[in-house]
Each structure stands twice: as C-alpha cells, then as structure tokens.
Amino acid sequence: MSGDVKDRRAGEPRGRDARSQETREKLLAGALRTLVEQGITKASARTVAAAAGVNQALVFYHFGSVDELLAEACRYGAEQRVARHRERLAAVGSLTELLAFGRELHEEERAAGHVAFLGQLLAGAQAHPRLAPATVAGLDLWIAEIEQVLVRVLAGTPFAEFTDPAGLARAVGASFVGLELYEGVDPAGAEAAFTALEQLGALMAAVEELNPVARKAVAYTLRRQSARTR
C-alpha cells in the first residue's frame, strides 16, 4: 500500500489517488445503505456496488472480500454517527436530560437506519467470524460514549454506589440495537417499548429529587438489598 503518488489536492493524508479514495467511500456508503435497506442477506458485492454506483470488481480490488468491506463499513458508519452526536452527549448532565436525548437519538437514527445496520452485522457476525471484531469495535464506540455520560450523570445519585457504568453502558447499547431491529418488524410495538423505558427512566430520575430523609431510606434499603444479591 505504499505507491507514492503525488496528490493533486492538499489535505489528503494518504498517498492515494483522489478518485480511488472517492470510490472507496462510495463503496462504504453503498454498503451501509444496502445493510439498512435490504439487510445482511442481500449485502453481496453486486448489490453493494450497484448501490454505490461503481463496478462490482472494485469491491475486491479495494477491500479484498465482501466481508472485509462490510467490516470497514461498520467502523466507518459507527464512527460517523457517534461523531455526529458527541457534542450533544457531552452536554447531557442529568438522568432526565439523558432520557430526552435517548428519545431524540432514537427518532433521528431510526429514520436514517443508522443503528439497525449494527443489528444486521451483529446477526451476520455469527456466520462470518471476520465481522465479529469489527462489529464489536463499532458498538464499542457507542458504548464508550454512553459509559462516560452514565458516570457523569449517576455521580451524586444514590445509584452511583450500586451500579456498574461499564456494564450498564453495554446493556444500553445492546438493548438499543435490539429495539431498533424490533422496530423494523413492529413499529408500534417498538414505540410502546421506548415510551415505557422513558417512564422507567423517569422513575430513576425521580429519586434524584427525593427529599434527604427519603433518600437516606432508599440508600439504606439499597445497601441491604445489594448485600443479599451479591
């Protein structure tokens, strides 16, 4: 991969040709579109290339195999989406705000299908082991962001002592993917599920606002409870 070609444009860090880079990105975007619109079972070199508007053989020239293209598309797509929301995530300061953000995120990502593609790859990873690490990496981008927010938001609440933000972030990420997949087959059901979760989250947020005495009682009970289950 070292053929030093003179860049026609400045700012391109690689020695790659501009057109080549463009083709690569078309293929990555095409792969994502195919995953979203047709699912993993239809994500062949031909359909992806058609979605990208390029020749089928270029899949193999640029990525070596279909699986490799899908793996890179996973990283590419997740990176892109997480970056899009990073700023707003950084502004989340309370459980209530986090819930509101979750709903927004859902509405936005659902429309674009940018979470469902992770579900497709998660399913595909079973058959194509090459996909598993890439999918984990993509999901981990989300999980890392979620974890940061959770740490910040839970600090100072009675829950901080009894919850594991790392595990919780993984649960949130995986559940979100499951819910987006579910949305694909039963939109009404998924809507009801999201609303119910929002209510549940509001319950937790409410504890933040308890008066000191009640808060203490909750903390005490939690401590006793947790001693039993661990």
Add this chain to the structure above:
Amino acid sequence: MSGDVKDRRAGEPRGRDARSQETREKLLAGALRTLVEQGITKASARTVAAAAGVNQALVFYHFGSVDELLAEACRYGAEQRVARHRERLAAVGSLTELLAFGRELHEEERAAGHVAFLGQLLAGAQAHPRLAPATVAGLDLWIAEIEQVLVRVLAGTPFAEFTDPAGLARAVGASFVGLELYEGVDPAGAEAAFTALEQLGALMAAVEELNPVARKAVAYTLRRQSARTR
C-alpha cells in the same frame, strides 16, 4: 396455502402420515439449528436439509419456499421454548424473583441459542417481508408471558401507577434479543451487561421494601415527575 398435496380434509395440516410429519419436524429442527449455528445468511434450503438429514427438495414439498420454512420454524421454536418456561414464569411473584428468573433464563437459553435465532430472523425480516409477521408472532409469545408477570409483580408497588406493562414487556423482549446477539460477538461484554441490569433491577426491587414513609415520598416525587414528562 394448501393444495399441493392430497388432503382428505381441507385445512392447514396436510401430512397425516407419520413419516411425513417426522420429516416436517426434522426440517423445522434443522432450520433452528442452522439459524443458531450458522446464522440467517447461511440458512439455505441445502444447508437446512443437510442439518435435518433429509433431501433438499423436501423443503419445497413441505413448505413451498425457504422463507416459509423459516417462518414456521420461528413459530415452532418460540412456542417450544416459551412452553418450557411457562410453569416457572407463573411462579414468579416478585421483582426479585423475576430478576433471578431472568438470569436463569439467560444462562439456559444462551447455551441452546434459542433466543439468538429470533435475532437472526429479526435481521432477516428486513429483506424477506414474509418473515416479519412470523418473527413478530414468535416474539409476541415471549412478550405476552413477560407482560403477565410484570402486571402481577408490579401490582402493589409504587411503580404500578407509572409504568405501562405492555410497553415494558416489549422493551424487555427486544432488549433480551439484542443482548443475546451481542453475546455472540462479545461474551464478556454481555456478561457485564446482564450483571449491571441485575443490579439495576435490584434497585427497583429495593423500593418494594422501603418503609411506608419513604415509600410515600417516592410516590409523591414520581407523581410530580410524571406530570412533567407526560
């Protein structure tokens, strides 16, 4: 959807022959095994028939198409698994018990992969619309059971007033599927996620055991909170 076989009676079941019925069930079991072990992308007539130990053409004789076989396998598998746990679900009487049961269920179903196949079909349903209704039906079997338990378990807690069991059951079901898919690519991460959820559930269970005064404070705060978010 009948007629390619001489039925003595009109209606759904065509093969009254013992051998025919046996072949059908072999194919259904083979389809489930294939989904679990190789995923939806490898679930072809040939691989399923091989897993079932029968001839490939019988897929089409008995089910008409591969999608139809997968759809029936979905119902068949979900029915079978839900039935297996129905008794124990009926015995769950508290949130704490429900949590313990959830963990058990996870351990057991994960080993057999009997939840992951729903994830595979959920992903496949995007491309094959024929699969969507069947997947919803399979998932609904679980959801209906979960909902019943939730209604029973939440009754008498301060949450009963502010949660929607139907929506919550859908959230639990979809999340469970997402987590089982996640388990396929990152077992350690999934384990952490389940543990964190267990802790979170324990927090809710703890509220059940609050003293009356604190309980009242929680209920009051919830009511105020819920007035704002609705």
Add this chain to the structure above:
DNA sequence: GTCTATAAGCAGATAGAC
C-alpha cells in the same frame, strides 16, 4: 484504477422416476 469477461460454485425451485 477501472473496466469487461469469465470461471466455478451455490442459490431457489421444478420435473419426473420410483
């Protein structure tokens, strides 16, 4: 780098022997 052409194999599905 991108194209056309093509090899080799697997997919869904059907016809017809038994």
Add this chain to the structure above:
DNA sequence: GTCTATCTGCTTATAGAC
C-alpha cells in the same frame, strides 16, 4: 413422500484489456 437430475440465476473472485 422421497428421491435424482436439472434449469436458471446470482454469488464470490480472478484475468486481462484499457
């Protein structure tokens, strides 16, 4: 009902012209 054989089309992947 079950089998073999086969048609058709789509799949991954490569060779070689441009």
